[in-house]
Amino acid sequence: MPSAVNINWYIALSSILFAIGALGVLLRRNAIILFMSVELMLNSANLLFVAFARHLGNLDGQVLVFFVITVAAAEVAVGLALIVAIFRTKKSINIDEINLLKG
Amino acid sequence: MNTFGLAPLILILPVIGLLLNGLFGRRFVEANPANGERLTGWLASLMTIGAFLVSLSLFLSLLAHGFEPIIVPLFNWIDIPSAGFLINWAMQIDTLSVTMMLVVTGVGALIHIYAIGYMHGDPDFSRFFTYLNLFIFFMLILVSGSSYLVMFVGWEGVGLCSYLLISFWWARLDKNGVPANANAGRKAMIMNRIGDFGVILAMILLFWTFGTLEYTGVFPSAVEMFESNHMVAFGGLSVPLATVLTAVTALFLLGVAGKSAQIPLYTWLPDAMAGPTPVSALIHAATMVTAGVYLLVRSNVLYEIVRTSGATILGLISTPDLVAWVGALTAFFAALIAFSQNDIKKVLAYSTVSQLGFMVAAAGSGAYVAAMFHLVTHAFFKALLFLGSGSVIHGMEHGHHHLAHAGHGAAQGSGGQGSAAHGSGTGAAHLAAEADANQVHGNAASDEVADGFDPQDMRYMGGLRRRMPTTFIVYLIGSLALAGIIPLAGFWSKDEILLHDQTYATPIFIVLAIAALGTAFYVARQLIMVFFGKPRHAAAEHAAESPALMTTPLVVLAGLTVLGGLLNLPYLTRAMAEANHNHPAGIFLMLESWLEHSLASFALAEEGILALPRTPVYLSVLVATISTALAVGGLLLGYLVYRGRPRTSSEPDRLARTPIWWWVVLPLNSLYMKGFVPAFNRFSVWLADKVDWAFWHDFVHDRVIRDIFVTGADFSANVLDAQGVDGLVNGAGKTTQRLARGLRLTQTGYARTYALAVFLGAIGLLVYFLLMAG
Numbered sequence: 001m002p003s004a005v006n007i008n009w010y011i012a013l014s015s016i017l018f019a020i021g022a023l024g025v026l027l028r029r030n031a032i033i034l035f036m037s038v039e040l041m042l043n044s045a046n047l048l049f050v051a052f053a054r055h056l057g058n059l060d061g062q063v064l065v066f067f068v069i070t071v072a073a074a075e076v077a078v079g080l081a082l083i084v085a086i087f088r089t090k091k092s093i094n095i096d097e098i099n100l101l102k103g
Numbered sequence: 104m105n106t107f108g109l110a111p112l113i114l115i116l117p118v119i120g121l122l123l124n125g126l127f128g129r130r131f132v133e134a135n136p137a138n139g140e141r142l143t144g145w146l147a148s149l150m151t152i153g154a155f156l157v158s159l160s161l162f163l164s165l166l167a168h169g170f171e172p173i174i175v176p177l178f179n180w181i182d183i184p185s186a187g188f189l190i191n192w193a194m195q196i197d198t199l200s201v202t203m204m205l206v207v208t209g210v211g212a213l214i215h216i217y218a219i220g221y222m223h224g225d226p227d228f229s230r231f232f233t234y235l236n237l238f239i240f241f242m243l244i245l246v247s248g249s250s251y252l253v254m255f256v257g258w259e260g261v262g263l264c265s266y267l268l269i270s271f272w273w274a275r276l277d278k279n280g281v282p283a284n285a286n287a288g289r290k291a292m293i294m295n296r297i298g299d300f301g302v303i304l305a306m307i308l309l310f311w312t313f314g315t316l317e318y319t320g321v322f323p324s325a326v327e328m329f330e331s332n333h334m335v336a337f338g339g340l341s342v343p344l345a346t347v348l349t350a351v352t353a354l355f356l357l358g359v360a361g362k363s364a365q366i367p368l369y370t371w372l373p374d375a376m377a378g379p380t381p382v383s384a385l386i387h388a389a390t391m392v393t394a395g396v397y398l399l400v401r402s403n404v405l406y407e408i409v410r411t412s413g414a415t416i417l418g419l420i421s422t423p424d425l426v427a428w429v430g431a432l433t434a435f436f437a438a439l440i441a442f443s444q445n446d447i448k449k450v451l452a453y454s455t456v457s458q459l460g461f462m463v464a465a466a467g468s469g470a471y472v473a474a475m476f477h478l479v480t481h482a483f484f485k486a487l488l489f490l491g492s493g494s495v496i497h498g499m500e501h502g503h504h505h506l507a508h509a510g511h512g513a514a515q516g517s518g519g520q521g522s523a524a525h526g527s528g529t530g531a532a533h534l535a536a537e538a539d540a541n542q543v544h545g546n547a548a549s550d551e552v553a554d555g556f557d558p559q560d561m562r563y564m565g566g567l568r569r570r571m572p573t574t575f576i577v578y579l580i581g582s583l584a585l586a587g588i589i590p591l592a593g594f595w596s597k598d599e600i601l602l603h604d605q606t607y608a609t610p611i612f613i614v615l616a617i618a619a620l621g622t623a624f625y626v627a628r629q630l631i632m633v634f635f636g637k638p639r640h641a642a643a644e645h646a647a648e649s650p651a652l653m654t655t656p657l658v659v660l661a662g663l664t665v666l667g668g669l670l671n672l673p674y675l676t677r678a679m680a681e682a683n684h685n686h687p688a689g690i691f692l693m694l695e696s697w698l699e700h701s702l703a704s705f706a707l708a709e710e711g712i713l714a715l716p717r718t719p720v721y722l723s724v725l726v727a728t729i730s731t732a733l734a735v736g737g738l739l740l741g742y743l744v745y746r747g748r749p750r751t752s753s754e755p756d757r758l759a760r761t762p763i764w765w766w767v768v769l770p771l772n773s774l775y776m777k778g779f780v781p782a783f784n785r786f787s788v789w790l791a792d793k794v795d796w797a798f799w800h801d802f803v804h805d806r807v808i809r810d811i812f813v814t815g816a817d818f819s820a821n822v823l824d825a826q827g828v829d830g831l832v833n834g835a836g837k838t839t840q841r842l843a844r845g846l847r848l849t850q851t852g853y854a855r856t857y858a859l860a861v862f863l864g865a866i867g868l869l870v871y872f873l874l875m876a877g
Contacts, residue, residue: 025858101853 010051017044031083031093035076044070105164106157110175110194113154113161113204113243114786120150121236128229140228144219147232151215151239153699155208162201170700172197174249174319187362195249199701202694203246203397204476206482210389211239213656217490218381220652221497231271231379238264242390246397251306251316254398258362259299259393266292269378275612287377290804293812294371298361303399305354311337312347314552322404322703324343326712329408345412348405354421355398355405356429363395363459365433370800372456376448380493383448388455388489389482396459396478399426399466400702407704407713410469426467427604431614434460436790438621443756443791446559448493450629454585456617461600464611469716470603471702472671472695475601479694480584480592480667487581487660492559494574494649494657495567495633499558502570502645556642561632562752563640570646573654575634581631586623587734592667594730599671599718602726607716620733627741632749639752670694673722695720 017040024037046065053061087093124143132139166172173196194200215235218303222231241264241858245257257774277283306316312328312335313321325348327333334341355763364372375387386392398407410423420428437457444450458481465474556563568575584593604612638644648654669675671694679693699705708715748754 022862026855026862095854098854 007051007055010055014048014051017041017047029094029096031086034095035079035083036085039072039076042068052080075087105168105173106160107164107168107173107175107196109157109160110196110247112157113208113247114194114240116150116153116157116237117240117243120147121233121240124229124236125233128233132229134223140219140223143229143232144215144222147236148212148215148219150236151208152850153210154239154243155205158201158204158208161196162205165196165198165201170697172319172701180253190250190252190316192253193249193317194247196247197701198697198699199397199400200246202479202698203393204243206393206479207239207242207246210482210486210660211235211242211385213659214381214385214389214486214490217384217493217653217656218379219577221381221493222379222652227271231268234264234267234271235385238268238386238391242394243395249317249319251309251318251321254401255299255302255306258302258358258394258398261386261394262292262295262299262362264828265295265386265391267374268382269375271378271382284377287371287374287670290374291371292300294368294804295361297808299367300357301354301357301361305358306350308347308351308354311335312344318401319603325404325408326703326707329412330712341410343414345414348409348412349414349416349422351436352402352406352409353416356422356426359395359398359426359463360429361395362398362630363392365395365429365759365801366436367803369433369437369456370795370804373449373452376446376452380448380489380496383452384486384489384493387452390484392455392459393462393478393482395461396462396466396474399463400471400475403466403471403702403704404707404713406467406708407715409468411712411714423467423469424608427464427608427611428467430460430463430465430467431611431618432460433457433509434464434618435614435621436795438625439787440617440623440791440795442621442787445561445756446557447495447561447564447629447633448489448559450561450625450830451485451488451492454488454622454625457622458485458585460618461597461615464615465600465603468604468608468611470600470718471600471704472698472720473603473718475597475698476671476694477596479670480596480664483660483663483667484584484591484593487577487657487664488585490653490657491574491578494653495564495571495578495646497649497653498571498574498646499564499642500566501647502642503556503558505645505647505815506641556640558642560752561629562749562754564632564633564638564643565636565640567643567646568634570643571648573648574657577654577657578634579630580661580664583659584667586626586707586738587619587740589727589731590665590668592664592670595672596666597645598722598727598730600721601717601730602706602721602723603718605723605726606718614766616729616733619730620737621783623734623737624741628745629740631742631745636747637750639749671720673720676720691861693720737862804873 021037021039021041021044022038024040025034028034046068049061049065049068053059083093086098090097124147128139128143130139131142165171174193175196176191176193177187178192179192181188183189215232218231218235222228225231241257241260243257245254248254248257266288269291270285273282273285273288275282275284290430309321310316313324315321315324325344328335328344333344335344335347336342357368360368372387372392376383378387406423406426409421413421415421416425434457437453437460441450441453441457444453458477462474462477462481465471465477580591584591587594587597601612601615601619604615638646676693676695679696704713704715705717707713708717720812749756
């Protein structure tokens with residue numbers, strides 16, 4: 001039986017990871033890094049799910065993590081394809097240059 | 104067996120005619136002028152004749168059906184099930200509506216046939232017949248509708264047709280470059296709108312009070328409410344039924360004044376003579392203008408309730424009395440104004456106004472059958488006179504063409520510079536018509552207008568009885584009927600009106616009697632100026648009789664004018680009434696016993712519920728003597744004054760100057776001529792020029808009504824519409840644009856902005872739910 005780590009630590013770590021991810025999405029310009037930040041946010045959520053599952057002794061959280069991973073994989077596949085397509089047309093993946101959708 | 108199922112046909116047939124003529128008529132006429140005209144003209148005429156035959160079958164069915172009214176429903180017009188609001192479009196076939204149908208389609212058919220000859224060569228031949236059929240259609244809706252609302256559809260429709268046909272030659276300008284025909288059409292439209300406004304308000308009041316506009320609903324419940332002293336609630340205000348009906352009947356009178364050209368809205372009718380002559384005969388003499396009289400007769404129960412209740416307008420006069428006085432004064436003044444007219448059609452126009460006054464006066468004093476009787480006989484003889492005047496004009500134009508061909512045109516026009524006083528507008532229009540007709544016939548006769556000749560001006564006529572014998576004889580019959588000479592139709596119907604008023608309303612009887620004298624006088628003046636004496640213009644010397652297509656309807660109408668009195672002949676009516684008394688089915692028929700079945704107030708008067716003054720049909724020797732004396736006296740007076748006059752077309756009117764020898768030869772007469780006639784003439788001229796034209800036409804109508812209307816229209820167009828309504832609409836557009844411009848700024852196109860928005864939104868939601876949970 002591993003020593004039980006207080007749930008608060010998990011919440012703190014998860015929050016920090018989520019904040020890093022969110023700031024990365026908001027501040028970085030490179031589309032690949034944006035993606036990695038999104039993944040980071042998803043995984044911070046996964047961490048929290050697992051931690052709570054363990055803490056509450058309920059497997060629902062663990063099951064949900066699989067769904068999240070699956071969706072994330074699909075999302076990466078679509079997202080990377082988009083980035084490749086954008087790169088082919090614009091020779092750049094700087095998302096500030098992808099600004100055609102304005103009023 | 105009955106044929107009430109055929110009733111919708113009277114509406115369908117004219118529609119077929121107007122659709123065929125409206126869609127294809129022009130092509131027929133352009134493809135082959137002679138056959139095309141015959142085709143479109145006869146198509147329209149046959150549809151009207153067909154409607155007449157259906158009306159006849161309805162008449163026979165009513166006989167077999169014991170005269171009881173039949174409602175023939177056509178379709179649900181306005182149906183709002185949730186509100187329980189249902190208005191049916193139905194036809195009420197009763198003795199009154201069938202009488203009107205027979206007159207409208209019968210006289211209408213004759214005028215259609217006449218118009219084929221009259222309109223020959225007009226470039227808009229098919230358009231004319233389309234409008235005529237449209238008119239017949241709407242007129243039949245008016246008389247056949249089973250409710251005030253359906254009647255009002257027809258009422259508006261005939262107004263539209265009147266407008267279309269008055270301004271039929273809308274593009275023509277008079278010598279001042281004014282589009283007189285188009286203006287006359289507009290005037291008729293606006294005058295009638297004033298009257299319609301009254302009818303609409305009256306209908307709203309009726310609907311408020313009775314919850315229906317069906318005749319079969321309004322009249323019985325009006326009587327019931329009247330008997331039970333029902334109070335009508337207007338919000339918190341409770342008003343006696345008689346007061347409401349006073350308002351309704353007074354508002355109806357406004358509509359009648361507009362449609363039937365009564366004081367003060369009569370001015371459009373003389374102007375309406377700008378239309379082609381068959382239109383003047385059909386719409387502005389025989390049928391449409393009688394719609395007001397029809398409305399009065401149809402609403403007899405309402406008027407009689409007001410009469411019985413003794414309710415008055417501001418304590419002054421009750422509405423039936425007001426109707427009678429408006430009619431009597433119109434009859435009187437219009438007859439006087441007719442004295443000073445030189446345009447042959449204007450004389451007839453004022454005469455129509457005057458005769459409509461007789462009918463309205465009769466309806467107002469409770470002589471509903473007499474009003475309808477006069478309506479029918481007047482339709483015969485006035486249509487005859489108008490068509491006769493059209494024949495005269497046609498003949499004069501023919502004579503004038505003849506001159507142009509013979510090459511002695513303008514020079515022989517003896518004194519052509521006589522100014523055509525009031526007829527100038529229409530006269531010039533007719534000259535333009537003539538020029539058009541010439542082009543159709545391939546003759547350019549542009550110099551014809553130069554001598555100021557006017558084919559409608561009676562001062563250029565004279566001696567036409569030799570040139571146009573058929574027209575002369577039928578015109579003479581029509582004129583004598585108008586004057587009220589026994590045994591022509593006009594005598595019997597006018598006599599019945601006079602008899603009723605002599606019994607019940609002596610002041611009105613006196614006014615009408617003077618009007619009858621005046622009628623005979625202007626009839627004599629017109630006959631002498633047109634048909635007797637020597638021709639005063641070369642055109643009159645060469646005038647020619649009109650074609651048979653035109654004279655045949657004239658002869659038929661003349662026959663009706665002679666025999667029309669039989670419809671309600673006193674002795675015959677009495678004999679028939681006695682025969683009916685002995686006969687269980689009561690099939691012996693005179694107008695009186697026929698119309699009785701539609702006039703609910705007659706039965707109610709017998710039950711003692713309503714106090715309707717009723718005169719049995721009989722020949723009062725006193726009244727007949729008075730009216731014959733007035734007619735003969737008026738004709739004689741006219742003969743004495745106008746015998747052999749005017750000698751030239753520029754000679755002033757006989758009433759305007761008196762020669763010296765009258766003093767020597769006929770002292771009494773000359774006293775009359777010196778003293779009374781000039782004064783009277785000045786009065787008549789003053790009435791015509793100042794009161795009628797300067798005051799009513801120019802001041803009240805052109806200044807007051809038109810200026811108020813123009814100012815109002817200007818205000819609505821430039822201030823209300825341009826700034827108010829447009830401002831509102833454009834403002835809505837501008838606000839949207841400005842808002843969009845601001846909102847567009849939020850769409851930067853940078854993904855991070857959207858991400859930030861989503862992020863902040865998520866945080867916002869989170870905070871909200873946390874706070875709510877806390």
